[in-house]
Amino acid sequence: AIQMTQSPSSLSASVGDRVTITCRASQGIRNDLGWYQQKPGKAPELLIYAASSLQSGVPSRFSGSGSGTDFTLTISSLQPEDFATYYCLQDYIYPWTFGQGTKVEIK
Amino acid sequence: QMQLVESGGGVVQPGTSLRLSCAASGFTFSSYAMHWVRQAPGKGLEWVAVISFDGSHKYFADSVKGRLTISRDNSKNTVYVQMNSLRVEDTAVYFCARAGDSTMLRGVLITGPPSHWGQGTLVTVSS
Numbered sequence: 001a002i003q004m005t006q007s008p009s010s011l012s013a014s015v016g017d018r019v020t021i022t023c024r025a026s027q028g029i030r031n032d033l034g035w036y037q038q039k040p041g042k043a044p045e046l047l048i049y050a051a052s053s054l055q056s057g058v059p060s061r062f063s064g065s066g067s068g069t070d071f072t073l074t075i076s077s078l079q080p081e082d083f084a085t086y087y088c089l090q091d092y093i094y095p096w097t098f099g100q101g102t103k104v105e106i107k
Numbered sequence: 108q109m110q111l112v113e114s115g116g117g118v119v120q121p122g123t124s125l126r127l128s129c130a131a132s133g134f135t136f137s138s139y140a141m142h143w144v145r146q147a148p149g150k151g152l153e154w155v156a157v158i159s160f161d162g163s164h165k166y167f168a169d170s171v172k173g174r175l176t177i178s179r180d181n182s183k184n185t186v187y188v189q190m191n192s193l194r195v196e197d198t199a200v201y202f203c204a205r206a207g208d209s210t211m212l213r214g215v216l217i218t219g220p221p222s223h224w225g226q227g228t229l230v231t232v233s234s
Binding site: 001034036038042043044045046049050055085087089091094095096097098099100101 | 152153157166168169202215219221224226
C-alpha cells in the first residue's frame with residue numbers, strides 16, 4: 001500500500017499566520033489527493049480534492065498544490081475556527097491511505 | 108438535505124462478529140459509491156472499504172481483507188459492513204461516507220475522495 005507521510009505532526013500558530021502542511025507519497029499518485037479537516041468528536045470535512053480543487057463551501061484561504069509525490073495544504077491566514085487536525089488522503093489506488101495527521105494548535 | 112446515519116456499534120468480545128449499517132437520505136443513493144472509514148480512539152483516520160453504486164465492485168484495506176464484507180441495499184438506501192473475527196485493534200469509530208462522482212476505468216472503480224460523512228458509530232472490542 002502507498003504510504004502517506006505528513007509533516008509536521010503538529011504545529012503551533014497564531015491567528016493570522018500563514019500555515020503550510022506537507023504530505024509525501026511513497027510513490028507517484030498524479031494529483032489524486034484530498035485534504036480533510038477534523039475537529040474533536042466530529043466527522044472529517046473535505047477541503048481540497050484533486051490536489052488543488054477547492055471543495056464547494058470551503059473558504060478561499062485554504063489552498064492545495066502539488067502532484068506526483070509531494071503535496072501542500074496552505075492556510076493563508078489562520079482563523080480561530082481552523083484549529084483542528086488535518087489529513088491527506090490518496091485516492092489514486094486501492095487501498096486508499098491517509099496521512100497520519102497534522103494537529104494545528106493555538107500558540 | 109443529505110444525511111448519513113450509522114448504527115450497530117457497541118461492545119463486543121474478540122472473535123465475534125458485528126454488522127454496521129449506514130442509512131442514507133437526501134440524495135440518490137443508488138448513484139453513488141459508499142466508503143467506510145474508521146478511527147481508533149485518539150488516532151488518525153484509516154480507510155476501510157468502498158462499494159460501487161451497484162455493489163458490483165468492492166475494495167478493502169489490507170488490515171480487514173478477508174474479515175470484512177461490504178454490501179448495500181439500494182431499495183433501502185442502506186450500506187452495510189459485516190466484521191468477522193473481531194480483534195481488539197478493530198476498536199474504533201466507524202464512519203460511512205458518500206463518494207464523489209464515480210466512473211469505471213478498465214474494470215476499476217474510480218471515484219474522488221468522500222465529501223459527505225456520517226457522525227460515526229463506536230465499536231469497542233474488549234473481553
